[in-house]
Amino acid sequence: MKKEDCIFCKLSNGEIPTNALYEDDIVKVIFDLNPASKGHVLIIPKNHFDDIYSMDNATAAHVFQTAVKVSKAMKEALNCDGLNIVQNNGEAAGQTVFHFHMHIIPRYEGDTVNIKWIPGKAEAEEITELKEKIAQFM
Ligand code: 5GP
Numbered sequence: 001m002k003k004e005d006c007i008f009c010k011l012s013n014g015e016i017p018t019n020a021l022y023e024d025d026i027v028k029v030i031f032d033l034n035p036a037s038k039g040h041v042l043i044i045p046k047n048h049f050d051d052i053y054s055m056d057n058a059t060a061a062h063v064f065q066t067a068v069k070v071s072k073a074m075k076e077a078l079n080c081d082g083l084n085i086v087q088n089n090g091e092a093a094g095q096t097v098f099h100f101h102m103h104i105i106p107r108y109e110g111d112t113v114n115i116k117w118i119p120g121k122a123e124a125e126e127i128t129e130l131k132e133k134i135a136q137f138m
């Protein structure tokens with residue numbers, strides 16, 4: 001399940017060599033080329049999924065188990081003050097490489113990483129409406 005001309009297919013399957021932090025049959029964890037902070041890595045499934053919508057449960061579970069493993073190791077090794085997990089889907093959400101990947105971004109007090117939004121407001125009525133709308137597809 002590889003895609004022609006997909007850079008992350010090539011990196012995760014060894015067609016392009018990379019100094020991976022971790023690898024097993026299902027995922028490869030590589031260092032981001034343009035890291036947001038020291039230790040920023042990407043968890044990449046070896047099979048090609050464009051994004052979260054096409055991913056199967058077993059791979060998703062393994063990706064998150066890997067995120068737990070990597071996060072614990074980061075905390076021990078780098079003594080980071082915090083850590084963000086970011087996973088972008090679609091251009092509107094900032095996805096630039098269209099092979100699913102999960103960012104693990106260690107955080108340090110006073111760093112330059114910017115993952116923020118303006119907090120909004122949601123009325124109870126709107127929440128009920130949203131719940132009914134979304135839950136029918138779950
Ligand atoms: P996205 O914006 O799609 O969530 O994240 C794509 C990430 O992949 C970016 O952080 C970018 O720096 C990283 N990236 C893009 N091309 C390469 C590459 O060839 N090698 C590595 N290691 N990272 C890459």
Ligand code: ZN
Pocket residue numbers: 002003006007008009010047048049098099
């Ligand atoms: Zn791919």
